[in-house]
Amino acid sequence: MADQTRYTETMRRLRWPLILTWAGMLSERVARAFWPLWTLLLLCAAGLMLGLGxxxxxxxxxxLAALSGLAALVLLARGLWRLRIPRREEAFRRLDGTLKGQPLQTLRDDQVMGQNDAGSAALWAAHRDRMARQAASARAVEPDLKLSTRDVFGLRYVALMLLLAGLLFGSIWRLGDIGGALPGSAQAAVGPSWEGWMEPPLHTGLPTVYLGDIDGEVLHAPQGALVTLRFYGPEGRLELAETVSGRVGELPSASAPAQDFTIRQAGQLAVEGPGGREWRVALIPDRAPSVSIEGPGEADVEGLFSMPFSARDDYGVAAGKALISLDLAAIDRRYGLALEPEPRAPLEIVLPMPLTGSRADFTAALVEDFSQHPWANLPVTVSLTVEDALGQSGRSEGYDMLLDARRFFDPLAATLIEMRRDLLWNRENAQRVTQVLRAVRWYGEGLFPNETIAMRLDRLIGKIETIQRFRPLSDDQVARVTQALWDMAIEIEEGDLADARDRMERARQRLEEAMRNGASDQEIARLMQELRDATQDYMRQLAQQQAREQGQQQGQQQGQQDMENAMRMTQDDIQRMMDRIQELMEEGRMAEAQQALEELQQMLENMQMTEGQGGEGQQSPGEQAMEGLGETLRNQQELSDESFRDLQDQFNPNGRSGERNQGEPGEGQEQGQQQQGGQGQQQGEEPGQQQGQGGQPGQGGDQGSADAEGLAERQRALRDELERQRGNLPGAGTEAGRAAREALEEADRAMRGAEDALREGDLAEAIDEQSRAMDALREGMRNLGDAMAQQDREMAGQQGEAEGDNPGQRNDPLGRNAGTNGALGNEREMLSDEEVRRRAQDLLDEIRRRSGENARTAEERDYLRRLLDRF
Incomplete structure (x- = not known):
């Protein structure tokens, strides 16, 4: 009796697990019996929602409906035939099978043997107690609904995916469309239906309009809007009537279920038939864009041309271009421009468009560098054209102006650029170009900064003349010649500020030595003029360098004007002092002239300090890199000059290099040409190919080889030094820094080529490679300067604080030491009145220069201007 009670109590606790297990078994059998049926039903519903009806x-x-219904009946009968309702005993066995030792069946069993044995009875009771505890932990068995063994093709998943697609992209209301086909149904009484959308062009940014929501009679539509109509129901009950598309020719049927057209004009739009609607379409026109030039284009010191313009459109400008044509009637047709120009297509430049913001009304600037174009600095006519997204265009009126480009102030550089322009104007000017260049070469003593450029010009003249004797210059030859002229002009114009400073210092030392030694008046006058010329050259290059830096770093016209004014005042002071020195020497007051010359030296030193931004304190890595590259450039220039002198020695073995450098500039040229003419040198033949032909046998052979080997070793040392400097180059990660590294890599390759040419004894090739190396070095220094300028702009806010550090350890421009507690003092004797006046002038110039630097804060510049107004 106790055993039966324990079993009943256990089964009462397991009632819900047993029921849930039975329900799971029922769901398994229903799914296995009816999965084809509900798969078919899902497919039919998905097709209706996707518009199959x-x-x-x-x-x-x-x-299809009849076939689907018949298939559904067959699958229903099949499912009912296979369906077996699970019995309670089956659920009992499944639940008991999930438990260890089948405890439910054990509780149901009775003891057969040993019922009268107390030990056996106790053992049986303990066993049942253990089974009862284990049965108490029973949980409902989860059903196995996997149908992969029966649905091997996954048809149920396909049906479910199509149903989801119908819910997302179709409409559940279309399920009722199947009843609309029944005769006499309610849907048939309602009549046909329609849907329509108006989609404005994408560039307008307007939303799509559902025509069924437009209750008014007027429909405002932008030009180019796409109208889509769909007619449902029996074909022919609804028709389209419209006069807005302007379509002609063969048109689709007005009762076609699908209608698509574009609105081109105002008119009427109607859906005729039961439930139709009519609108009067008011067209929103898309006006053509317009563009205008806001002012003449101007170029900065580096030749970067900038021309402002403004453009407008109701929805936004899509693209634009500038058309630049030569204004032949406005050109002064003289000299090299007297011939008719070679035909050239007008320049087409893409106009910059705003990357962010609205393009409906904006102002921008066309920025290009036309310095190397044949029309640079010539009158042109500029017209701008812009287009919108519909292809409509607007054009500005022709604007006459100069195609402003880079200006060259050095006379020799300006001459080379003018000859380059004449050759690009018409290649028949080649003979005139060579005549002018030969005249410059013959009478241009002192114009050439170094012998290498003079030799390059000689070779270029000879090359042009040789080609002209046989045929006109080809396009490729014109391009190479004009590029060579441009490179030489850039090298001459930019020059080397350090070389100019060295020439000025040497001229001052020679003048001072002549005054001490009591040289003749003619000698002193000559040396004084030499100092004047060297100083003017230094001042000019210093002004141009500062103008370039000012234009690159700030781009402000007012700041550049202040800098030029300050430089002009400093140059005027130097010229007045030189006039005073010459006056004292003419009067025989050599002691006073010597003192004035020392004062000039001090002023020049102060200028060098200003050039170097104070010249005190620890140099930054960028400044150290620039200084090292400048030293490498000077050494390369000296090595190129020595290579040139050795090449001259090969053509004139009996002459002396020093005498030739002091002689007439055409002497070596004539001698070299005579030798070249005697050998019948043709185009492209290098002078280095005639080594040893003009000298006596056995003369200069071993010595020349030794000299070439020594030059090669020096070239290798320069290349090693450049390799070291490249490893410590700042500005990594910036565009200018990458450009600097690429330029220095090009310089390294050119140096390697020069070294190989020197070892082979080909001095002409070595000089060409050395020239390429110097050009690449200058380009690398310019790019490095841009990278440093960018870093300076990023740190402009810290500049004022950096200048105020350690006030007790810096002297002011008057030579006084600013004390630690605000007191002014000096450990040296006070300066003389003349020194005070000079230092005061230097201070005023420095304040004026700093007041024009827009990189400084507005408060600091305002303070500096107040100082200028006061003093």
Missing amino acids: QILSTDVLWA
Whole structure:
């Protein structure tokens, strides 16, 4: 009796697990029996929601419906035939099978043997107690609903995916369309239906309009809007009537279920038939864009041309271009421009468009560098054209102006650029170009900064003349010649500020030595003029360098004007002091002239300090890199000059290099040409190919080889030094820093080529490679300067604080030491009145220069201007 009670109590606790297990078994058998049926039903529902009822004809639709209904009945009967309702005993066995030792069946069993044995009875009771505890932990068995063994093709998942697609992209209300095909149905009484959308062009940014929501009679539509209409129901009951598309020719049927057209004009739009609607379409016109030039283009010191313009459109400008043509009537047709110009297509430059913001009304600037174009600094006519997204265009009126480009102030550089322009104007000017260049070469003593450029010009003249004797210059030859002229002009114009400073210092030392030694008046006058020329050259290059830096770093016209004014005042002071020195020497007051010359030296030293931004304190890595590259450039220049002198020695073995450098500039040229003419040198033949032909046998052979080997070793040392400097180059990660590294890599390759040419004894090739190396070095220094300027702009806010550090350890421009507690003092004797006046002038110049630097804060510049107004 106790055993039966324990079993009943256990089964009462396991009632819900047993019921849930039975329900799971029932769901398994229902799914296995009816999965084909609900798969078919899902497929039918998905097809209706996706619009299958509107695509198929009524007959085909009802045929498919009949087949689907018959298949559903067959699958239902099949499912009912296979369905077996699970019995309670089956659920009992499944639940008991999930437990260890089948405890439910044990509780149901009775003891057969040993019932009268107390030990056996106790053992049986303990066993049942253990089974009862284990049965108490029973949980409902989860059903196995996997149908992969029966649905091997996954048809149920396909049906489910199509149903989801119908819910997302179709409409659940289309499920009722199947009843609309029944004769006499309610849907048939309602009549046909339609849908329509108006989609404005993408560039307008307007939203799509559902025509069914437009209750008014007027429909405002932008030009180019796309109208889409769909007619549902029996074909022919609804028709389209419209006069807005302007379509002609063969048109689709007005009762076609699908209608698509674009609105081109105002008119009427109607859906005629039961439930139709009519609108009067008011067209929103898309006006053509417009563009205008806001002012003449101007170029900065580096030749970067900038021309402002403004453009407008109701929805936004899509693209634009500038058309630049030569204004031949406005050109002064003299000299090299007297011939008719070679035909050139007008320049087409893409106009910059704003990357962010609205393009409906904006102002921008066309920025290009036309310095190397044949029309640079010539009158041109500029017209701008812009387009919108519909292809409509607007054009500005022709604007006459100069195609402003880089200006060259050095006379020799300006001459080379003018000859380059004449050759690009018409290649028949080649003879005139060579004549002018030969005249410059013959009478241009002192114009050439170094012998290498003079030799390059000689070779270029000879090359042009040789080609002209046989045929006109080809396009490729014109391009190479004009590029060579441009490179030489850039090298001459930019020059080397350090070389100019060295020439000025040497001229001052020679003048001072002549005054001490009591040289003749003619000698002193000559040396004084030499100092004047060297100083003017230094001042000019210093002004141009500062103008370039000012234009690159700030781009402000007012700051550049202040800098030029300050430089002009400093140059005037130097010229007045030189006039005073010459006056004292003419009067025989050599002691006073010597003292004035020392004062000039001090002023020049102060200028060098200003050039170097104070010249005190620890140099930054960028400044150290610039200084090292400048030293490498000077050494390369000296090595190139020595190579040139050795090459001259090969053509004139009996002459002396020093005498030739002091002689007439055309002497070596004539001698070299005579030798070249005697050998019948043709185009492209290098002078280095005639080594040893003009001298006596056995003269200069071993010595020349030794000299070439020594030059090669020096070239290798320079290349090693450049390699070291490249490893410590700042500005990594910036565009200018990468450009600097690429330029220095090009310089390294050119140095390697020069070294190989020197070892082979080909001095002409070595000089060409050395020239390429110097050009690449200058380009690398310019790019490095841009990288440093960018870093300075990023740190402009810290500049004022950096200048105020350690006030007790810096002297002011008057030579006084600012004390630690604000007191002014000096450990040296006070300066003389003349020194005070000079230092005061230097201070004023420095204040004026700093007041024009827009990189400084507005408060600091305002303070500096107040100082200028006061003093």
